[in-house]
Amino acid sequence: MNQTPLPLLEVKGLKKHFPFKQGLFSTQKGSVRAVDGIDLSVYRGETLGIVGESGCGKSTAGQLILQLIEPTEGEVWFEGKQMTVLSKEELRKARRNMQIIFQDPYSSLNPRMSVEDIVSEPLVVHGLYKGAALKEKVIELLRLVGLDTHHLSRHPHEFSGGQKQRIGIARALALNPSLIVCDEAVSALDVSIQSQILNLLKKLQKELQLTYIFIAHGLPAVKHISDRIAVMYLGKIVELADRESLFSHPRHPYTQALLSAVPVPDPTQRKERIILQGDLPSPANPPKGCSFHTRCPYVQELCRNIAPILQEQASGHAAACHFPL
Ligand code: SF4
Numbered sequence: 001m002n003q004t005p006l007p008l009l010e011v012k013g014l015k016k017h018f019p020f021k022q023g024l025f026s027t028q029k030g031s032v033r034a035v036d037g038i039d040l041s042v043y044r045g046e047t048l049g050i051v052g053e054s055g056c057g058k059s060t061a062g063q064l065i066l067q068l069i070e071p072t073e074g075e076v077w078f079e080g081k082q083m084t085v086l087s088k089e090e091l092r093k094a095r096r097n098m099q100i101i102f103q104d105p106y107s108s109l110n111p112r113m114s115v116e117d118i119v120s121e122p123l124v125v126h127g128l129y130k131g132a133a134l135k136e137k138v139i140e141l142l143r144l145v146g147l148d149t150h151h152l153s154r155h156p157h158e159f160s161g162g163q164k165q166r167i168g169i170a171r172a173l174a175l176n177p178s179l180i181v182c183d184e185a186v187s188a189l190d191v192s193i194q195s196q197i198l199n200l201l202k203k204l205q206k207e208l209q210l211t212y213i214f215i216a217h218g219l220p221a222v223k224h225i226s227d228r229i230a231v232m233y234l235g236k237i238v239e240l241a242d243r244e245s246l247f248s249h250p251r252h253p254y255t256q257a258l259l260s261a262v263p264v265p266d267p268t269q270r271k272e273r274i275i276l277q278g279d280l281p282s283p284a285n286p287p288k289g290c291s292f293h294t295r296c297p298y299v300q301e302l303c304r305n306i307a308p309i310l311q312e313q314a315s316g317h318a319a320a321c322h323f324p325l
Pocket of ligand 1: 252253254290291292293294296297298299300303308320321322323324
């Protein structure tokens, strides 16, 4: 009998509301619901893509998972431990196994440090290597990401965007993590360089049994690398499915609109683009009922009053919609 493996990471009812204040006495006027109750499981060796427009809460979700910011509510379970209740020391140890690759390779690397210092920093902080063994480890990490020993003494400004991102990846790999959150990791790069970095990430995943959460606003990159994809809108997951199912049969009108905007290389396969009406509502004042109802071409009366819940519409394919496609 096949048993479902235990997830490496489990997120339950995760919320992050940022309070905002106004007026002479700075009284709290409300809160921005950046992440508004998400549930996720991520399994060892897979890549879970998280996609959505800017401001949908995907990067905040990544920061909450890594415990870089405190959640307002909810739980993050990683390798069987509830991260939100760990002591500082326990959290520091647990964090070794979860790393991040940032969007901007230009600002995420300290311009005054050499590549050797940048990549060795986490190893030194955690007291894992020193002397010749440290240097050897840094060389090994650079080779893993396609850089060479002559790069060791160079500084970030001497590298192209793609090479800088390779340095960021080497640093993220230094502590031998099991989970890496790639937060818009290729968004700042040219398209040709994007595919080189995506291929490198895939190769490393295979070699090192890595698990990725790949956060991006562009669907092509997410499609290239993800096994499953979660689509976020206004702080909530509105659709979650494996890649093939999501791209061949999107069930949520928002996903359908996102997919219709992706250019198709074959002119005979042209599809109709769905232009969403109106702007993304403010997460400080999300619409009542279905949060997508102000822009949805299929809206009905029920949608304006009752929020749909994320539920399975087909095997392994969930959508939060009263009238799924
Ligand atoms: Fe559109 Fe209604 Fe579905 Fe929301 S619940 S996505 S408004 S059809």
